[in-house]
Amino acid sequence: MSRAKLDSIRAAGPAILPSLLQCDFGDLRTEIEKLNVAGTRVLHLDVMDGHFVPNLTYGMPIVEGLRRHTDMPLDVHLMISDPVTYAQPMVDAGADMLTFHVEAVEDSVEVAGKIRDMGVGVGVAINPDTDFAKLDCCLDSVDMVLVMSVNAGFGGQKFNPVSLDRLRSLKERKPDLLLEIDGGIKAETIGEARAAGCDLFVVGSAIFGQHDYETAINELTQAMHGSPPSAGDQS
Ligand code: DX5
Numbered sequence: 001m002s003r004a005k006l007d008s009i010r011a012a013g014p015a016i017l018p019s020l021l022q023c024d025f026g027d028l029r030t031e032i033e034k035l036n037v038a039g040t041r042v043l044h045l046d047v048m049d050g051h052f053v054p055n056l057t058y059g060m061p062i063v064e065g066l067r068r069h070t071d072m073p074l075d076v077h078l079m080i081s082d083p084v085t086y087a088q089p090m091v092d093a094g095a096d097m098l099t100f101h102v103e104a105v106e107d108s109v110e111v112a113g114k115i116r117d118m119g120v121g122v123g124v125a126i127n128p129d130t131d132f133a134k135l136d137c138c139l140d141s142v143d144m145v146l147v148m149s150v151n152a153g154f155g156g157q158k159f160n161p162v163s164l165d166r167l168r169s170l171k172e173r174k175p176d177l178l179l180e181i182d183g184g185i186k187a188e189t190i191g192e193a194r195a196a197g198c199d200l201f202v203v204g205s206a207i208f209g210q211h212d213y214e215t216a217i218n219e220l221t222q223a224m225h226g227s228p229p230s231a232g233d234q235s
């Protein structure tokens with residue numbers, strides 16, 4: 001764990017980050033190998049507490065287990081009500097980037113500072129229905145903004161285009177800030193998000209709903225660079 005991994009995450013962009021939410025948790029080692037072969041450079045981990053969002057996933061043991069099997073940076077999306085309590089245990093487990101939700105905390109500047117002091121990258125996430133101005137005060141305190149293009153909590157939801165305006169606005173105001181998008185990213189939406197200035201594209205269903213991850217990631221990469229999805233594309 002160190003902020004050096006933040007440089008690897010930056011250097012990977014523009015990049016597709018598979019979201020470990022709809023993967024085969026019974027065979028995580030094989031899943032990671034398949035993603036590695038498919039050219040993945042950063043993994044996105046969706047941590048949900050059944051309180052901040054009405055869904056429950058996993059915590060430190062899975063992060064720690066993944067850490068033992070891969071050198072890839074682990075980008076941990078904390079969809080939890082109390083990110084401060086769990087931040088240090090997540091760092092100890094091997095997280096390289098911790099993203100908390102602006103909706104979950106009273107003082108986003110303070111939370112960002114605490115996470116930064118733990119020696120990892122820090123991101124702030126915002127749901128589509130949240131007042132965008134809530135981010136203003138903490139933009140100088142974070143390494144990354146995660147613009148949610150669905151309400152956090154579940155995979156397979158429909159892309160909300162308000163996220164594109166938000167990406168454009170952030171890119172204009174803070175050109176050096178790392179920008180990530182999460183939710184409903186597939187061949188039909190990834191190109192617009194890239195054009196809006198996004199660096200990191202979190203993808204769940206459009207990879208894990210496909211038989212061949214490598215083909216899925218290649219098609220997404222082409223679409224990210226502006227090629228329209230090919231006929232017969234199932235994403
Ligand atoms: C949703 C999660 C996402 C999710 C995206 O709350 O943060 O990372 O896995 O899934 P898709 O790509 O299916 O929208």
Ligand code: ZN
Binds near residue numbers: 019046077202
């Ligand atoms: Zn996520």
